[in-house]
Protein backbone atom coordinates (compact mmCIF):
# COMPACT_ATOMS: atom_id res chain seq x y z
CA UNK A 124 0.00 0.00 0.00
CA UNK A 125 1.27 3.44 -0.99
CA UNK A 126 0.91 6.63 1.00
CA UNK A 127 1.84 10.14 -0.17
CA UNK A 128 3.01 12.49 2.58
CA UNK A 129 3.61 16.16 1.77
CA UNK A 130 6.27 18.30 3.35
CA UNK A 131 4.92 21.80 4.13
CA UNK A 132 3.90 23.62 0.93
CA UNK A 133 3.45 20.43 -1.10
CA UNK A 134 -0.07 19.54 0.02
CA UNK A 135 -1.78 20.16 -3.32
CA UNK A 136 0.59 18.00 -5.34
CA UNK A 137 0.49 15.19 -2.76
CA UNK A 138 -3.32 15.25 -2.77
CA UNK A 139 -3.35 15.13 -6.60
CA UNK A 140 -0.96 12.17 -6.62
CA UNK A 141 -3.00 10.29 -4.02
CA UNK A 142 -6.24 10.95 -5.92
CA UNK A 143 -4.85 10.06 -9.34
CA UNK A 144 -3.34 6.80 -8.07
CA UNK A 145 -6.15 5.92 -5.62
CA UNK A 146 -3.59 5.84 -2.81
CA UNK A 147 -3.64 7.18 0.71
CA UNK A 148 -2.78 10.76 1.61
CA UNK A 149 -0.88 11.22 4.85
CA UNK A 150 0.13 14.20 6.89
CA UNK A 151 3.28 15.30 8.59
CA UNK A 152 3.08 17.35 11.73
CA UNK A 153 5.85 19.93 11.72
CA UNK A 154 6.67 22.90 13.87
CA UNK A 155 9.66 24.67 15.29
CA UNK A 156 10.71 24.53 18.92
CA UNK A 157 11.28 27.92 20.56
CA UNK A 158 14.98 27.71 19.71
CA UNK A 159 14.19 27.18 16.02
CA UNK A 160 14.90 23.46 15.83
CA UNK A 161 12.48 21.30 13.83
CA UNK A 162 9.83 19.02 15.32
CA UNK A 163 8.57 16.23 13.05
CA UNK A 164 5.81 13.69 13.65
CA UNK A 165 4.38 11.14 11.22
CA UNK A 166 0.68 11.04 12.00
CA UNK A 167 -0.05 7.91 9.94
CA UNK A 168 0.89 4.28 10.48
CA UNK A 169 3.59 3.67 7.84
CA UNK A 170 4.47 0.11 8.85
CA UNK A 171 4.90 -2.07 5.76
CA UNK A 172 3.87 0.77 3.42
CA UNK A 173 5.51 2.38 0.42
CA UNK A 174 5.98 5.92 1.70
CA UNK A 175 6.36 8.75 -0.82
CA UNK A 176 7.45 12.05 0.67
CA UNK A 177 6.48 14.91 -1.64
CA UNK A 178 8.80 17.90 -1.47
CA UNK A 179 9.77 20.18 -4.30
CA UNK A 180 13.18 21.51 -3.28
CA UNK A 181 12.86 25.17 -4.20
CA UNK A 182 14.06 26.26 -0.73
CA UNK A 183 16.46 23.40 0.00
CA UNK A 184 18.35 24.93 2.90
CA UNK A 185 15.07 25.48 4.78
CA UNK A 186 13.64 22.07 3.87
CA UNK A 187 16.42 19.53 4.02
CA UNK A 188 16.48 18.82 7.76
CA UNK A 189 12.74 18.21 8.00
CA UNK A 190 13.01 15.94 4.97
CA UNK A 191 15.86 13.93 6.47
CA UNK A 192 14.09 13.58 9.81
CA UNK A 193 10.85 12.51 8.12
CA UNK A 194 12.56 9.92 5.90
CA UNK A 195 14.64 8.44 8.71
CA UNK A 196 11.62 8.30 11.01
CA UNK A 197 9.56 6.47 8.36
CA UNK A 198 12.33 3.89 8.08
CA UNK A 199 12.53 3.48 11.87
CA UNK A 200 8.76 2.97 12.00
CA UNK A 201 8.91 0.10 9.51
CA UNK A 202 8.08 1.66 6.13
CA UNK A 203 8.60 -0.87 3.35
CA UNK A 204 10.14 1.74 1.01
CA UNK A 205 10.81 5.44 1.40
CA UNK A 206 10.84 7.46 -1.83
CA UNK A 207 11.39 11.15 -2.45
CA UNK A 208 9.18 12.87 -5.01
CA UNK A 209 10.99 16.13 -5.69
CA UNK A 210 9.60 17.80 -8.82
CA UNK A 211 12.40 20.36 -8.52
CA UNK A 212 15.73 18.89 -7.48
CA UNK A 213 17.99 21.52 -5.96
CA UNK A 214 21.77 21.87 -5.94
CA UNK A 215 22.30 20.48 -9.41
CA UNK A 216 24.06 23.54 -10.84
CA UNK A 217 27.30 23.56 -8.85
CA UNK A 218 28.59 20.43 -10.56
CA UNK A 219 32.20 21.53 -10.89
CA UNK A 220 34.92 23.22 -8.84
CA UNK A 221 35.26 26.49 -10.77
CA UNK A 222 37.55 28.04 -8.15
CA UNK A 223 39.96 26.34 -5.82
CA UNK A 224 38.30 25.25 -2.59
CA UNK A 225 34.71 25.34 -3.86
CA UNK A 226 32.31 22.62 -2.75
CA UNK A 227 30.85 20.56 -5.58
CA UNK A 228 27.52 20.69 -3.82
CA UNK A 229 25.64 18.59 -6.39
CA UNK A 230 27.57 15.48 -5.32
CA UNK A 231 27.23 16.16 -1.59
CA UNK A 232 23.52 16.86 -1.85
CA UNK A 233 22.99 13.71 -3.89
CA UNK A 234 24.89 11.66 -1.32
CA UNK A 235 22.80 13.12 1.50
CA UNK A 236 19.53 12.20 -0.23
CA UNK A 237 20.86 8.78 -1.23
CA UNK A 238 21.52 8.01 2.43
CA UNK A 239 17.93 8.80 3.44
CA UNK A 240 15.76 7.52 0.61
CA UNK A 241 15.41 4.27 -1.33
CA UNK A 242 14.67 6.04 -4.61
CA UNK A 243 13.95 9.43 -6.14
CA UNK A 244 11.73 10.79 -8.88
CA UNK A 245 12.14 14.27 -10.26
CA UNK A 246 11.36 16.45 -13.27
CA UNK A 247 14.02 17.90 -15.54
CA UNK A 248 16.92 18.19 -13.13
CA UNK A 249 19.58 20.59 -14.34
CA UNK A 250 22.01 18.13 -15.93
CA UNK A 251 24.90 19.88 -17.59
CA UNK A 252 28.32 18.38 -16.99
CA UNK A 253 26.62 15.43 -15.24
CA UNK A 254 24.94 13.36 -17.96
CA UNK A 255 22.88 11.14 -15.68
CA UNK A 256 21.75 11.34 -12.05
CA UNK A 257 23.22 7.86 -11.60
CA UNK A 258 26.65 9.50 -11.67
CA UNK A 259 26.02 11.22 -8.34
CA UNK A 260 23.15 9.28 -6.68
CA UNK A 261 23.66 5.79 -5.29
CA UNK A 262 19.91 5.02 -5.27
CA UNK A 263 17.64 4.41 -8.27
CA UNK A 264 16.47 7.69 -9.80
CA UNK A 265 13.76 8.41 -12.33
CA UNK A 266 13.72 11.57 -14.43
CA UNK A 267 10.56 12.81 -16.12
CA UNK A 268 10.40 15.53 -18.77
CA UNK A 269 8.04 18.47 -19.05
CA UNK A 270 9.03 19.41 -22.61
CA UNK A 271 5.94 17.77 -24.20
CA UNK A 272 3.69 19.73 -21.84
CA UNK A 273 5.41 23.02 -22.70
CA UNK A 274 5.22 22.18 -26.40
CA UNK A 275 1.50 21.46 -26.22
CA UNK A 276 0.90 24.77 -24.44
CA UNK A 277 2.75 26.62 -27.20
CA UNK A 278 0.93 24.73 -29.95
CA UNK A 279 -2.45 25.56 -28.38
CA UNK A 280 -1.74 29.20 -27.52
CA UNK A 281 0.82 30.82 -29.81
CA UNK A 282 0.62 31.34 -33.56
CA UNK A 283 3.85 31.50 -35.58
CA UNK A 284 5.97 30.71 -32.54
CA UNK A 285 9.73 30.99 -32.54
CA UNK A 286 11.02 28.85 -29.66
CA UNK A 287 14.13 30.55 -28.26
CA UNK A 288 16.66 29.03 -25.90
CA UNK A 289 18.93 31.53 -24.16
CA UNK A 290 22.05 29.37 -24.03
CA UNK A 291 23.63 26.19 -25.33
CA UNK A 292 22.42 24.30 -22.26
CA UNK A 293 18.85 24.91 -23.38
CA UNK A 294 19.47 23.32 -26.79
CA UNK A 295 18.00 20.00 -25.60
CA UNK A 296 14.83 21.82 -24.53
CA UNK A 297 14.44 23.93 -27.55
CA UNK A 298 14.79 20.99 -29.92
CA UNK A 299 12.27 18.83 -28.08
CA UNK A 300 9.75 21.63 -27.52
CA UNK A 301 9.94 23.16 -31.01
CA UNK A 302 9.76 19.78 -32.71
CA UNK A 303 6.55 18.80 -30.95
CA UNK A 304 5.02 22.27 -31.21
CA UNK A 305 5.81 22.40 -34.93
CA UNK A 306 7.59 25.73 -34.39
CA UNK A 307 10.79 27.33 -35.58
CA UNK A 308 13.71 27.35 -33.16
CA UNK A 309 16.72 29.43 -32.22
CA UNK A 310 19.43 28.85 -29.61
CA UNK A 311 21.47 31.83 -28.41
CA UNK A 312 24.74 31.93 -26.50
CA UNK A 313 25.25 33.11 -22.95
CA UNK A 314 28.24 34.19 -20.92
CA UNK A 315 27.59 34.10 -17.19
CA UNK A 316 29.64 36.83 -15.60
CA UNK A 317 28.30 36.45 -12.04
CA UNK A 318 25.24 35.35 -10.04
CA UNK A 319 23.30 38.39 -11.25
CA UNK A 320 25.10 39.21 -14.46
CA UNK A 321 24.82 37.48 -17.82
CA UNK A 322 25.57 38.47 -21.39
CA UNK A 323 23.47 37.09 -24.22
CA UNK A 324 25.08 36.90 -27.66
CA UNK A 325 22.55 37.31 -30.46
CA UNK A 326 23.25 36.59 -34.15
CA UNK A 327 21.50 38.26 -37.12
CA UNK A 328 17.79 37.49 -36.67
CA UNK A 329 16.38 38.86 -39.92
CA UNK A 330 15.27 35.36 -41.02
CA UNK A 331 12.91 35.21 -38.03
CA UNK A 332 11.12 38.53 -38.52
CA UNK A 333 7.36 38.31 -37.97
CA UNK A 334 7.51 35.34 -35.59
CA UNK A 335 6.30 35.39 -31.98
CA UNK A 336 9.23 34.67 -29.63
CA UNK A 337 8.67 32.09 -26.90
CA UNK A 338 11.62 31.92 -24.51
CA UNK A 339 12.07 28.50 -22.93
CA UNK A 340 14.40 27.47 -20.10
CA UNK A 341 14.46 24.79 -17.43
CA UNK A 342 14.94 27.19 -14.49
CA UNK A 343 14.32 30.87 -13.89
CA UNK A 344 16.11 31.93 -10.74
CA UNK A 345 17.49 35.49 -10.66
CA UNK A 346 15.81 35.94 -14.03
CA UNK A 347 18.88 37.62 -15.52
CA UNK A 348 19.07 35.04 -18.32
CA UNK A 349 15.48 35.64 -19.42
CA UNK A 350 15.58 39.41 -18.83
CA UNK A 351 18.66 39.87 -21.01
CA UNK A 352 17.24 37.59 -23.69
CA UNK A 353 13.86 39.35 -23.74
CA UNK A 354 15.51 42.78 -23.88
CA UNK A 355 17.80 41.69 -26.72
CA UNK A 356 14.87 40.46 -28.82
CA UNK A 357 12.70 43.50 -28.13
CA UNK A 358 15.64 45.77 -29.05
CA UNK A 359 15.75 43.98 -32.43
CA UNK A 360 12.11 44.71 -33.17
CA UNK A 361 10.41 41.53 -31.93
CA UNK A 362 7.17 41.74 -29.93
CA UNK A 363 7.21 41.12 -26.18
CA UNK A 364 8.03 37.42 -25.76
CA UNK A 365 6.16 34.63 -24.03
CA UNK A 366 8.34 33.19 -21.27
CA UNK A 367 7.99 29.50 -20.34
CA UNK A 368 9.85 27.58 -17.68
CA UNK A 369 9.63 24.30 -15.84
CA UNK A 370 10.98 25.48 -12.49
CA UNK A 371 9.81 28.96 -11.48
CA UNK A 372 12.17 29.81 -8.65
CA UNK A 373 11.79 33.58 -9.23
CA UNK A 374 14.02 34.99 -6.51
CA UNK A 375 13.60 38.56 -5.24
CA UNK A 376 11.93 40.90 -7.75
CA UNK A 377 12.50 38.56 -10.72
CA UNK A 378 8.83 37.99 -11.45
CA UNK A 379 8.04 41.71 -11.32
CA UNK A 380 10.94 42.50 -13.68
CA UNK A 381 9.97 39.78 -16.14
CA UNK A 382 6.39 41.02 -16.15
CA UNK A 383 7.57 44.38 -17.50
CA UNK A 384 9.01 42.61 -20.56
CA UNK A 385 6.88 39.55 -21.23
CA UNK A 386 3.63 39.13 -23.08
CA UNK A 387 2.86 36.24 -20.75
CA UNK A 388 4.77 34.08 -18.26
CA UNK A 389 3.88 30.42 -17.88
CA UNK A 390 5.42 27.78 -15.64
CA UNK A 391 4.67 24.26 -14.55
CA UNK A 392 3.55 23.63 -10.99
CA UNK A 393 6.79 21.73 -10.25
CA UNK A 394 7.41 24.83 -8.16
CA UNK A 395 3.99 26.28 -7.33
CA UNK A 396 3.71 29.96 -8.35
CA UNK A 397 0.99 32.23 -9.70
CA UNK A 398 2.37 31.56 -13.19
CA UNK A 399 1.83 27.78 -12.78
CA UNK A 400 -0.56 26.85 -15.56
CA UNK A 401 0.88 23.50 -16.57
CA UNK A 402 0.27 20.60 -14.17
CA UNK A 403 2.96 17.95 -13.74
CA UNK A 404 1.27 15.52 -11.31
CA UNK A 405 0.58 12.89 -13.96
CA UNK A 406 4.24 12.82 -14.95
CA UNK A 407 5.10 11.61 -11.46
CA UNK A 408 2.83 8.55 -11.37
Ligand code: R5P
Pocket residue numbers: 289290292293318321340341342343344345346347348349
Ligand atom coordinates in the same frame (compact mmCIF):
# COMPACT_ATOMS: atom_id res chain seq x y z
C1 R5P B 1 21.45 27.47 -16.50
O1 R5P B 1 22.08 27.38 -17.52
C2 R5P B 1 19.97 27.32 -16.50
O2 R5P B 1 19.52 26.61 -17.61
C3 R5P B 1 19.26 28.65 -16.44
O3 R5P B 1 19.50 29.36 -17.64
C4 R5P B 1 19.74 29.46 -15.28
O4 R5P B 1 19.77 28.67 -14.13
C5 R5P B 1 18.85 30.64 -15.07
O5 R5P B 1 19.34 31.38 -13.99
P1 R5P B 1 18.99 32.92 -13.81
O6 R5P B 1 17.49 33.04 -13.85
O7 R5P B 1 19.56 33.24 -12.46
O8 R5P B 1 19.65 33.66 -14.91
